[in-house]
Amino acid sequence: MVRYRVLFTADLQNLTKLQPAGGVESPAFAYYFKMKCGNCGEPAKKEISVLSNVKLSDSRNAPNLVMKCKFCERRGSMTVVTTDVGKPLTEELSALGESAPLMELDCKGFDPVDLVFGYGWKAESIAGTKFKDIDLSDGEFAEYDEMGNCPVAIYNFCATFEVLMSEYREWRLARSIRIQKWHLEWEARAKANKKEYGVHSYFPCPQRSTAVLLFMIVWNDKRVFLWI
Structure with a gap:
């Protein structure tokens, strides 16, 4: 089993506190991952949807996802950990080119390759205007903040995976x-x-x-x- 920390970063223009709409610990937020087999390296053909509040059994250590490689037929699982892990991406972190932690993954038999971003993110402008239901399917977002009288934007939105423990x-x-x-x-x-x-x-x-x-x-x- 390998534990990964999922980090996300973006270039923020006049925005701060970028995070999922329900917060970084939202149990109902669906994440879409691209995975590959840890045995043969075969990538999954489709993105896999995972919710941290959906487990496959009532056991405390039950995984959120179980999958099988279509090439070598190896089975694997993934458990999502969001409690006391994630933090919003602030303007200060973005300006320094640093990332914010989003969650941790316990992966067995499969490894994450990419995190596919979509609809349902939120952020605040430096003037305090709240932007909800941001769509990051294209990796960017642009609007105008009338309260702050300035443009706001998100560019180069991406995720990385840091190995914490093998x-x-x-x-x-x-x-x-x-x-x-x-x-x-x-x-x-x-x-x-x-x-x-x-x-x-x-x-x-x-x-x-x-x-x-x-x-x-x-x-x-x-x-x-x-x-x-």
């Missing part, structure tokens, strides 16, 4: 936590028994996967080995 990185992080935990346990045990405790060492394990390490502890002049 299964391998997640495994390495969990292993590091285990090593630190064992280190503290042996240190506490040594203090309690008034015995010597040496610095642990790591060795590659030829009998197992190259990622597996041998954890050696010097305990009162004796060596204790643990597989990790």
Whole structure:
């Protein structure tokens, strides 16, 4: 499984707080993704619609979408996370050329390629005028703000995907936590028994996967080995 952060950016002219009409955490907003198979790389022929409030079962960890590659027949799933993740795109971020986070995706077997934008976005002008139901199907928007007496526009609207965590990185992080935990346990045990405790060492394990390490502890002049 790979977790992605979806970032979006645009060139804003006299506009700020660009976001979905119901807000960045709107559960009813439909997102359309272009996906590809993580096994054979075959792209899906159609955009896939996903709503964060629609799950395939009542389970807390149930995905929002399950799909199957038509080429290699591999199955995959995707879960959308919007709570405490998304932020509106402000004029300040746009001026700096930076992106705003929109959501996070937990993908298994498939990877996102693009996010297709459409109808149902909102923004505010620098004068405070609210623009609702903005259509970004063409990647741009242009209007005139009568209150602020100035043109407003959105150009170069696009999304990018940042990898936050993969299964391998997640495994390495969990292993590091285990090593630190064992280190503290042996240190506490040594203090309690008034015995010597040496610095642990790591060795590659030829009998197992190259990622597996041998954890050696010097305990009162004796060596204790643990597989990790």
